[in-house]
Amino acid sequence: MVSPARLQALEAWRNENHISLSQVNGQRRYGGPPDGWEGPAPGDGCEVFISQLPEDVFEDLLIPLFSSVGRLWEFRLMMNFSGWNRGFAYATYGSAGEAAEAVRRLHGHRLGPAKQLCVCHSTQKKQLCVGELPVTIQQPYVLQVLRALSGGVESVSLKSGTDIKGVSALVVYESHHAAAMAKKVIREGFKKHCSLTVSVKWHYSSTKVRRPLTHGEGTPRSGPPRSGPPRSQPPRLQPPLSTTETFNKAPGAPGPLPPRPAPFWSSPLPQKPCLLALLQRTCGTRPDFNLECTASGPWHVCVSYSVQLPHLPHPLKGWLTVRRGVTHEDTWREVNQLVAGRALAALWPGTEGMPKQAW
Incomplete structure (x- = not known):
């Protein structure tokens, strides 16, 4: 401490x-x-x-x-x-x-x-290399996926060669911070939403790569033919979801969250037991949740909470970070689930009350 x-x-x-x-x-x-800074x-x-x-x-x-x-x-x-x-x-x-x-x-x-x-x-690295992409992938598709997963993408070029497995994408970001944040989410983003396993690493100017593939070119010009079955075509992108839908306040939610960029996929939250209902049955009444959104990003929300539970002398307090849902209602439903899980764990020490959905 x-x-x-x-x-x-x-x-x-x-x-x-x-x-x-x-x-x-x-x-x-x-x-x-x-405060008071003058100049560029x-x-x-x-x-x-x-x-x-x-x-x-x-x-x-x-x-x-x-x-x-x-x-x-x-x-x-x-x-x-x-x-x-x-x-x-x-x-x-x-x-x-x-x-x-x-x-x-x-x-x-x-x-x-x-x-x-x-x-x-400080070394301001702004370039990432996303490797092991299918040889049939095209630059517009990669650019669209990366812009949906991360912010600050300036350009994407594809590289191929005998010393490169599949195709690699050289991604240039507007800042080191944007590149560092993207490096944390690209691998899981491609795996979850495109069913592709890729590698992500920092790109340095001394890295030897071949010429970029031209727009619309499907396969590299050099290199021996790949053994084994050909890779399947990347999945087709879904149309963007609307970001103008009405927010319906969930129980305990303090209000609407700032809007996030519209994703190119639609993935509803998985079904899980209703811990809020279980907590209400345990306590005999629904405890009051005091929730406050302390920070938010394009794909996550940080929330502080305070819950007064029976048989506990002091309110249960803490904070958590959750992945944004497709709608604000989905997000706050997930927050209430997680808080209810932590409340159950406090009432029943030694049990696993919280679902493993927090980041």
């Missing part, structure tokens, strides 16, 4: 300096840009990577230290669920010269008796 004294010091520093921090996707962010957003070469951080060091020590070199446009500290930091962070300066000065002055800076900071220029 994080030391209360460290948390109090962080909070006092934030209040004294009117600092705003926001946490999402495992990182706590300052700025991007900070930083370009390439302005970000530094900081590692070997003591786990109880937070922004009240790090931001003043790195601001001593130059004005920060953004500072991101990677956090885990226990409240400690994960040992690394990113600092973005207004110019490449300030970033270079941070590396020169702060690399090896001592924080604590046994920790010396490692500060270096």
Whole structure:
């Protein structure tokens, strides 16, 4: 558990300096840009990577230290669920010269008796290689799938060759962050919605690949014929779902969620026992769910909850992340199921009350 004294010091520093921090996707962010920033957003070469951080060091020590070199446009500290930091962070300066000065002055800076900071220029990787695609696949199809699974796709080109299994897609994203988020979901997305098993890795400029396939070209021009049965044609995409459907408030739902991009597939939620009804029978009445949407993305929702249960002296509190359903009603039905499962697990210790649908 994080030391209360460290948390109090962080909070006092934030209040004294009117600092705003926001946490999402495992990182706590300052700025991007900070209040009062004037001028354009930083370009390439302005970000530094900081590692070997003591786990109880937070922004009240790090931001003043790195601001001593130059004005920060953004500072991101990677956090885990226990409240400690994960040992690394990113600092973005207004110019490449300030970033270079941070590396020169702060690399090896001592924080604590046994920790010396490692500060270096951040590598902004923006390209992914999606491999082991069928030889019959075409570029428009791959582009449509990737844009449905991830945001920030700028271009897709297909590569083939004797040293490449099947066909590989070189995907260029608008930012490193967009590419990193896409890398987490592409493999499962192709497997679930296209019935294809693909590989995903970072692409470096030194990677040797062959010429891109031209539009409409079905097979590579070079390379020996593939052995075994030919791969089947990729599944046909379904028409996009409407995003204008009316939200029907589910029991305990606080209100509508922000809209998400329309997916190209339609996959209803699997049937599972109604844990909400089981909880109501267990308690004799339906407990009040206090739910609040704390963060949301195109494909997931983060919700905090508080439930007052009989025989428990204090409300059951926590948070969870769920995959978005096809409609808002599906999403909140899933949230209520998960909260009911956790409530049942609290009433019946040692039982598996929660369905394994959370991310």
